[in-house]
Amino acid sequence: MAPQAHFSLSEENEEDVAAGEHLLVINVGEADRDVKFRIQNLTKKSESRDGGGATILNGLSVDIPKGVIVGVIGPSGSGKSTLLRALNRLWEPPAGTVFLDGHDIRDLDVLSLRRKVGMLFQLPVLFEGTVADNVRYGPQLSGKKLTDKDVYKLLTLAGLDSSFFSKTGSELSVGQAQRVALARTLANSPEVLLLDEPTSALDPISTEHIEGVLEKLKKKRGMTIIMVSHSIKQIQRIADVVCLLVNGEIVEVLKPDKLSEAKHPMALRFLQLSS
Numbered sequence: 001m002a003p004q005a006h007f008s009l010s011e012e013n014e015e016d017v018a019a020g021e022h023l024l025v026i027n028v029g030e031a032d033r034d035v036k037f038r039i040q041n042l043t044k045k046s047e048s049r050d051g052g053g054a055t056i057l058n059g060l061s062v063d064i065p066k067g068v069i070v071g072v073i074g075p076s077g078s079g080k081s082t083l084l085r086a087l088n089r090l091w092e093p094p095a096g097t098v099f100l101d102g103h104d105i106r107d108l109d110v111l112s113l114r115r116k117v118g119m120l121f122q123l124p125v126l127f128e129g130t131v132a133d134n135v136r137y138g139p140q141l142s143g144k145k146l147t148d149k150d151v152y153k154l155l156t157l158a159g160l161d162s163s164f165f166s167k168t169g170s171e172l173s174v175g176q177a178q179r180v181a182l183a184r185t186l187a188n189s190p191e192v193l194l195l196d197e198p199t200s201a202l203d204p205i206s207t208e209h210i211e212g213v214l215e216k217l218k219k220k221r222g223m224t225i226i227m228v229s230h231s232i233k234q235i236q237r238i239a240d241v242v243c244l245l246v247n248g249e250i251v252e253v254l255k256p257d258k259l260s261e262a263k264h265p266m267a268l269r270f271l272q273l274s275s
């Protein structure tokens with residue numbers, strides 16, 4: 001059964017609060033649920049010659065539990081993509097700020113990190129060659145050749161039938177290409193999926209397909225999914241918890257059906273204008 005998501009501002013952990021860390025805890029109603037990602041005082045400034053760049057992420061701290069779908073929403077420029085990109089080192093977070101299963105991601109081999117933590121972007125970019133070539137790409141990098149059957153299985157998982165196997169990128173709609181990109185990511189057997197507005201360029205049917213796949217991945221494989229979306233409705237359909245990001249800080253963590261209870265003035269304004 002899907003966890004009953006609820007949120008608490010961490011009065012539970014006074015030591016952490018005293019240390020100024022982990023003020024926000026995502027609690028999914030199971031006390032011993034493992035933390036998949038621990039983000040601890042993550043800060044990023046834009047680069048400037050005088051060293052005094054603008055703050056993009058501002059001491060962000062949050063624990064992401066295993067096997068949940070976390071929605072990340074917030075105004076444009078609030079740092080959502082920057083946060084996602086830190087989690088598989090598309091930019092290097094400072095040491096001691098991002099932990100996967102308790103390991104500082106800076107200490108992990110970057111390619112194996114990216115296999116474990118797959119990412120899907122707003123617009124799919126397929127490599128040259130067939131759909132099957134694309135799906136085989138990741139495992140091939142680590143010396144593993146997927147059989148045709150493996151490829152068919154992955155296509156099915158991503159909601160595509162066998163007729164797509166030999167097609168090339170130019171023969172696909174954006175929605176179909178996004179599902180191929182998903183199959184290609186899933187070929188690496190990731191434990192976490194980072195999704196940066198994965199359906200914003202898709203029609204409602206393709207969107208429904210992708211959302212269905214994500215829910216299945218969570219339920220059947222216990223995958224942890226962190227999804228940035230501008231669609232409050234989408235977040236309400238599939239997320240277990242929602243992080244509201246404003247000016248590089250997570251200002252609220254709420255259940256999707258409790259978004260109207262947000263207290264932060266900017267978060268409230270954003271939610272009012274988005275609904």
Ligand SMILES: Nc1ncnc2c1ncn2[C@@H]1O[C@H](COP(=O)(O)OP(=O)(O)OP(=O)(O)O)[C@@H](O)[C@H]1O
Pocket residue numbers: 046047056074075076077078079080081082083
């Ligand atoms: N490498 C960089 N150098 C300088 N500034 C950057 C860099 N990357 C992002 N920014 C700035 O950081 C801020 C946050 O950007 P980010 O793309 O993370 O926001 P976002 O919340 O995902 O926005 P959107 O919803 O519009 O996609 C923006 O002001 C952006 O211009």
